Amino acid sequence: MKIVVTGTGYVGLVTGVCLAELGHTVHCLDTNEEKIKMLNNGLSPVFEPGIDELIKENSEQKRLNFTSNYVEAYRDADVIFIAVETPELPNGSADLNILFKAAEQIAENIQGNCLIVIKSTVPIGTADKLNSFIEDKLRYNVTFEIASNPEFLSQGTAINDTLYAKRLILGVESDKAEGTLREIYKKIKSPILVTNRRSAEMIKYASNDFLALKISFVNDIANLCEIVGADIDDVTKGMSFDDRIGNKFLNAGIGYGGSCFPKDTKSLHWLAYQHGYELRTVKAAIEVNELQKTKLISKARKQFPSFKGIRVSILGVTFKPGTDDLREAPSIDNIKILVEEGALLTVFDPVGMEKFKNYFPQVNYATSVEESLRDAEACFIFTEWDMFKEIKPEKFLSLMSQANVYDGRNCFSVLDMRRNGVNYISIGR
Numbered sequence: 197m198k199i200v201v202t203g204t205g206y207v208g209l210v211t212g213v214c215l216a217e218l219g220h221t222v223h224c225l226d227t228n229e230e231k232i233k234m235l236n237n238g239l240s241p242v243f244e245p246g247i248d249e250l251i252k253e254n255s256e257q258k259r260l261n262f263t264s265n266y267v268e269a270y271r272d273a274d275v276i277f278i279a280v281e282t283p284e285l286p287n288g289s290a291d292l293n294i295l296f297k298a299a300e301q302i303a304e305n306i307q308g309n310c311l312i313v314i315k316s317t318v319p320i321g322t323a324d325k326l327n328s329f330i331e332d333k334l335r336y337n338v339t340f341e342i343a344s345n346p347e348f349l350s351q352g353t354a355i356n357d358t359l360y361a362k363r364l365i366l367g368v369e370s371d372k373a374e375g376t377l378r379e380i381y382k383k384i385k386s387p388i389l390v391t392n393r394r395s396a397e398m399i400k401y402a403s404n405d406f407l408a409l410k411i412s413f414v415n416d417i418a419n420l421c422e423i424v425g426a427d428i429d430d431v432t433k434g435m436s437f438d439d440r441i442g443n444k445f446l447n448a449g450i451g452y453g454g455s456c457f458p459k460d461t462k463s464l465h466w467l468a469y470q471h472g473y474e475l476r477t478v479k480a481a482i483e484v485n486e487l488q489k490t491k492l493i494s495k496a497r498k499q500f501p502s503f504k505g506i507r508v509s510i511l512g513v514t515f516k517p518g519t520d521d522l523r524e525a526p527s528i529d530n531i532k533i534l535v536e537e538g539a540l541l542t543v544f545d546p547v548g549m550e551k552f553k554n555y556f557p558q559v560n561y562a563t564s565v566e567e568s569l570r571d572a573e574a575c576f577i578f579t580e581w582d583m584f585k586e587i588k589p590e591k592f593l594s595l596m597s598q599a600n601v602y603d604g605r606n607c608f609s610v611l612d613m614r615r616n617g618v619n620y621i622s623i624g625r
């Protein structure tokens with residue numbers, strides 16, 4: 197079976213590499229020739245723990261190929277997984293132009309019967325639309341079918357999330373498509389839900405939006421904790437003993453970022469609106485998150501009414517630890533404010549700095565935590581990398597000229613920091 201994965205981004209590359217690891221022969225296709233060049237040199241264009249080793253091993257075994265030649269890749273493909281980006285348009289809806297461009301390339305080049313599987317996150321009804329679109333554009337006399345197989349991996353744990361998936365959702369309209377997908381995934385021992393394509397598309401949005409809601413709820417409660425003198429960490433710990441609530445996704449902070457929660461909440465809200473329905477819960481999650489992103493700076497105003505000329509250490513810029521991804525990272529909103537006010541920034545992040553330089557070339561970059569902290573009058577922590585959590589209060593006190601630490605991810609014990617003399621401000625505590 198010839199499998200093509202369209203797009204070698206976070207999802208496509210991990211999907212391709214993991215399918216090869218499961219023993220399939222996979223052709224990873226990307227129209228970005230730079231990425232293909234890197235991959236053919238054994239380098240991953242994205243940072244993802246464990247991916248380099250799997251690329252090397254599976255390329256050596258000749259199970260994994262990288263190409264930008266879509267004409268050749270699609271010609272005799274049996275299964276095509278589409279994993280291209282579906283970004284947000286200014287009105288909040290999903291931009292499907294890239295997906296439809298890929299579909300056009302597929303339609304014009306498939307010469308055999310083929311299953312086309314949508315892995316990208318797409319609005320409900322997209323698989324149906326893609327079906328008619330491809331039918332109209334087919335150049336050869338072939339049969340094809342569209343399936344929806346949404347992806348649930350998280351960046352930073354993507355390989356594990358794929359090889360040991362918590363669930364596989366197969367949105368199919370025929371037994372044949374189900375059989376093909378079951379065959380592809382037969383080595384993954386995960387629960388499988390077979391459903392129709394629209395439900396599969398909805399499962400993806402509902403899952404992401406539910407998690408976003410959970411985070412916004414906790415942040416809302418965290419803000420109230422500050423007002424009434426409660427501690428959000430103890431509150432969520434207390435809540436988590438109830439297994440109906442669970443202990444995951446209860447971390448208060450400066451809000452969710454990344455390429456998915458922000459866009460997937462807005463996209464589902466927009467889709468509902470187009471159908472004359474208002475998704476009030478999701479709307480609330482979006483609004484709380486928007487306000488939460490700059491909450492920490494508002495709190496720092498007490499000490500620094502203006503940041504003009506203030507030396508500021510920034511620890512962490514990626515939208516979460518374990519990734520180099522900066523898409524919708526709350527750090528960006530905050531750093532924009534600080535730069536506009538004329539703060540003197542020294543930024544450090546263990547993996548995100550190269551990409552971050554494209555956003556803010558004008559700030560200083562440090563090569564270590566220590567270098568970033570040295571002589572700073574304030575420190576902002578935007579990402580909870582493990583190496584930051586290990587910083588002892590003494591380090592802030594000895595390196596900074598004033599130990600004002602604003603922690604957007606609640607990395608430390610309030611008691612420990614304050615008892616040792618750090619002016620420590622976090623979220624909801």
Ligand SMILES: NC(=O)C1=CN([C@@H]2O[C@H](COP(=O)(O)OP(=O)(O)OC[C@H]3O[C@@H](n4cnc5c(N)ncnc54)[C@H](O)[C@@H]3O)[C@@H](O)[C@H]2O)C=CC1
Binds near residue numbers: 205
């Ligand atoms: N990033 C994540 O953690 C997850 C993302 N998703 C969804 O998966 C989709 C992809 O997301 P990412 O991998 O983050 O995107 P990405 O932007 O990292 O990668 C997309 C890739 O597709 C390539 N591409 C675009 N048009 C193409 C074409 N016509 N032919 C071949 N390649 C083409 C781009 O050059 C790019 O390398 C999105 O819909 C996203 O919502 C779903 C679950 C997790």
Ligand SMILES: O=C(O)[C@H]1O[C@H](OP(=O)(O)OP(=O)(O)OC[C@H]2O[C@@H](n3ccc(=O)[nH]c3=O)[C@H](O)[C@@H]2O)[C@H](O)[C@@H](O)[C@@H]1O
Binds near residue numbers: 347350351352
């Ligand atoms: O569709 C997607 O792209 C993916 O989106 C998320 O994965 P990801 O964006 O990689 O990262 P998460 O770990 O979910 O974190 C998202 C954001 O929420 C924030 N977050 C997370 C958990 C928490 O308790 N509090 C909190 O603020 C993180 O800091 C981060 O900014 C989902 O977890 C995946 O299941 C999904 O497949």
